[in-house]
Amino acid sequence: xxxxxxxxxxxQTLASLFGLFNLITGCTRRWFHISLHVNCGVIYYFIAxxxxxxxxxxxxxAQGNNIMIDMTVHEICAMLLVLVxxxxxxxxxxxxxxxxxxxxxxxxxxxxxxxGYLLFCLQGIxxxxxxxxxx
Numbered sequence: 001x002x003x004x005x006x007x008x009x010x011x012q013t014l015a016s017l018f019g020l021f022n023l024i025t026g027c028t029r030r031w032f033h034i035s036l037h038v039n040c041g042v043i044y045y046f047i048a049x050x051x052x053x054x055x056x057x058x059x060x061x062a063q064g065n066n067i068m069i070d071m072t073v074h075e076i077c078a079m080l081l082v083l084v085x086x087x088x089x090x091x092x093x094x095x096x097x098x099x100x101x102x103x104x105x106x107x108x109x110x111x112x113x114x115x116g117y118l119l120f121c122l123q124g125i126x127x128x129x130x131x132x133x134x135x
Contacts, residue, residue, distance in 0.1 A: 002134060005062060008054045009127055015047035016120055023117050026110065038096065045089045048120070052078055062134075069134055074126040077119055084116040 018040045025032045055078065059071055091109035095102045 002067065005058050005067075005131065005134065008051060008058045009124075009131065011047060011054060012051040012120075012124065012127070015044055015051055016117075016124065018044035018047065019113075019117050019120060023113065026113070038092070041089070041092055045085055048085055049082065052082055067134060069130055071130065074123065074130055077123050077126060081116060081119040081123060084112055084119060088113040088116050 022037055022040045022044060024030075025037060055074075059069070062069055088109060091105045091112060095105050095109060
């Protein structure tokens with residue numbers, strides 16, 4: 001029954017693919033089309049935040065079934081990640097709706113999302129370590 005805990009990392013892996021695509025196209029401007037970038041970004045943010053909820057549910061389920069896991073580092077990184085993703089989404093949507101603010105926000109959007117993706121990767125590492133302790 002521990003396999004239910006794999007739903008969260010599988011979903012987050014899917015999200016990371018959208019995030020990586022956006023990171024590469026946004027930084028290099030190769031294959032960059034604003035509509036594709038926005039749609040992939042929305043999917044990335046949505047799945048990542050949905051995954052956060054799934055992670056909370058999975059942790060509660062594990063605790064309820066006496067599966068002891070130490071989630072301290074993973075949870076702290078998740079809180080930081082949610083804040084950084086919120087900043088990336090907010091700056092992105094603001095740039096879309098207000099061209100006057102675009103030049104002022106583009107660096108915040110870029111660096112916020114780079115930091116966010118690095119945190120996302122750190123989340124993957126801490127999550128894998130946690131899963132290895134369970135199995």
